[in-house]
Amino acid sequence: xxxxxxxxxxxxxxxxxxxxxxxxxxxxxxxxxxxxxxxxxxxxxxxxxxxxxxxxxxxxxxxxxxxxxxxxxxxxxxxxxxxxxxxxxxxxxxxxxxxxxxxxxxxxxxxxxxxxxxxxxxxxxxxxxxxxxxxxxxxxxxxxxxxxxxxxxxxxxxxxxxxxxxxxxxxxxxxxxxxxxxxxxxxxxxxxxxxxxxxxxxxxxxxxxxxxxxxxxxxxxxxxxxxxxxxxxxxxxxxxxxxxxxxxxxxxxxxxxxxxxxxxxxxxxxxxxxxxxxxxxxxxxxxxxxxxxxxxxxxxxxxxxxxxxxxxxxxxxxxxxxxxxxxxxxxxxxxxxxxxxxxxxxxxxxxxxxxxxxxxxxxxxxxxxxxxxxxxxxxxxxxxxxxxxxxxxxxxxxxxxxxxxxxxxx
Numbered sequence: 001x002x003x004x005x006x007x008x009x010x011x012x013x014x015x016x017x018x019x020x021x022x023x024x025x026x027x028x029x030x031x032x033x034x035x036x037x038x039x040x041x042x043x044x045x046x047x048x049x050x051x052x053x054x055x056x057x058x059x060x061x062x063x064x065x066x067x068x069x070x071x072x073x074x075x076x077x078x079x080x081x082x083x084x085x086x087x088x089x090x091x092x093x094x095x096x097x098x099x100x101x102x103x104x105x106x107x108x109x110x111x112x113x114x115x116x117x118x119x120x121x122x123x124x125x126x127x128x129x130x131x132x133x134x135x136x137x138x139x140x141x142x143x144x145x146x147x148x149x150x151x152x153x154x155x156x157x158x159x160x161x162x163x164x165x166x167x168x169x170x171x172x173x174x175x176x177x178x179x180x181x182x183x184x185x186x187x188x189x190x191x192x193x194x195x196x197x198x199x200x201x202x203x204x205x206x207x208x209x210x211x212x213x214x215x216x217x218x219x220x221x222x223x224x225x226x227x228x229x230x231x232x233x234x235x236x237x238x239x240x241x242x243x244x245x246x247x248x249x250x251x252x253x254x255x256x257x258x259x260x261x262x263x264x265x266x267x268x269x270x271x272x273x274x275x276x277x278x279x280x281x282x283x284x285x286x287x288x289x290x291x292x293x294x295x296x297x298x299x300x301x302x303x304x305x306x307x308x309x310x311x312x313x314x315x316x317x318x319x320x321x322x323x324x325x326x327x328x329x330x331x332x333x334x335x336x337x338x339x340x341x342x343x344x345x346x347x348x349x350x351x352x353x354x355x356x357x358x359x360x361x362x363x364x365x366x367x368x369x370x371x372x373x374x375x376x377x378x379x380x381x382x383x384x385x386x387x388x389x390x391x392x393x394x395x396x397x398x399x400x401x402x403x404x405x406x407x408x409x410x
Contacts, residue, residue: 093164
């Protein structure tokens with residue numbers, strides 16, 4: 001990505017947002033979002049079947065896996081998955097399911113093994129999923145070991161980020177990420193490392209959680225002493241991408257920029273970034289559940305995992321330059337504590353919102369121009385599920401494709 005050209009375009013968009021008196025003349029009125037989408041068990045079941053099993057999901061970092069034999073399990077999509085580094089150094093994913101009676105081939109959350117041995121009858125698999133040993137082989141008739149290897153799952157790595165997808169027909173990860181991958185290239189992701197993680201159980205639908213991070217309309221009300229003192233929400237420049245992804249670049253107040261310039265930050269910065277990354281907050285949404293607000297010192301990858309239609313695990317990990325000296329790690333811990341305050345300000349509203357939409361007190365949600373990223377998310381959910389499978393009363397009417405960045409001249 002040519003950062004200078006990109007930054008110039010984003011600055012022009014922010015200037016437009018500052019100056020406008022109303023939504024663009026050609027922007028459509030967004031149909032209200034039916035609240036049943038946040039509480040209906042049947043709709044949740046459709047999401048389970050289509051969203052979480054047919055899209056690329058971030059599961060970790062390449063360095064989370066050591067040499068050959070190092071593995072991790074993953075079950076956020078309900079399916080039991082296993083990621084393991086092969087003898088050839090390739091990272092692969094499989095269903096953690098023995099092809100005899102379905103028992104797991106590993107039980108620990110992570111570890112290392114020379115081979116993968118079923119915990120029930122000791123069927124044994126090589127690190128590439130090949131079935132290599134069957135106890136009491138003489139008792140089986142017409143067993144074709146070549147057809148009983150571990151069932152593979154799509155696993156691809158982009159710039160150090162590991163994604164999985166249970167759909168064998170899914171497009172390649174890089175193609176699916178589209179402009180997001182191009183714009184993330186400036187971050188030098190392969191050289192970043194984790195500096196702290198958090199997890200919070202939220203009593204709200206996963207979409208209520210994600211929606212909260214897709215607009216700045218709430219900043220002055222929810223974050224008056226934190227984010228509101230840093231960001232000027234009026235200039236937020238938003239971009240909608242294919243496959244449900246989006247971007248929101250929000251300018252910082254001049255006085256906030258000046259404070260940061262005069263403050264000695266103990267954390268190292270990501271090298272080579274355009275000044276726009278220090279003068280704004282560039283936040284990305286990667287469909288369906290990944291949010292990341294970028295900063296020059298690093299950033300969190302926030303993921304929302306549905307437990308049921310009214311419960312979500314919010315999980316976030318901060319990534320930054322690979323400096324693990326005690327001084328830097330102490331600074332990171334303080335930084336995470338500041339971010340905890342911001343996250344808690346958001347979380348305090350989510351459970352009450354869920355109770356409201358589930359109670360019938362609110363039948364639909366009217367969205368404004370600043371909230372168009374929310375509508376964009378819901379449009380993509382319907383596209384992935386297939387609108388014909390959704391109760392007509394719960395569908396959203398697609399209308400934003402003409403406003404995707406690839407279809408815009410700015």
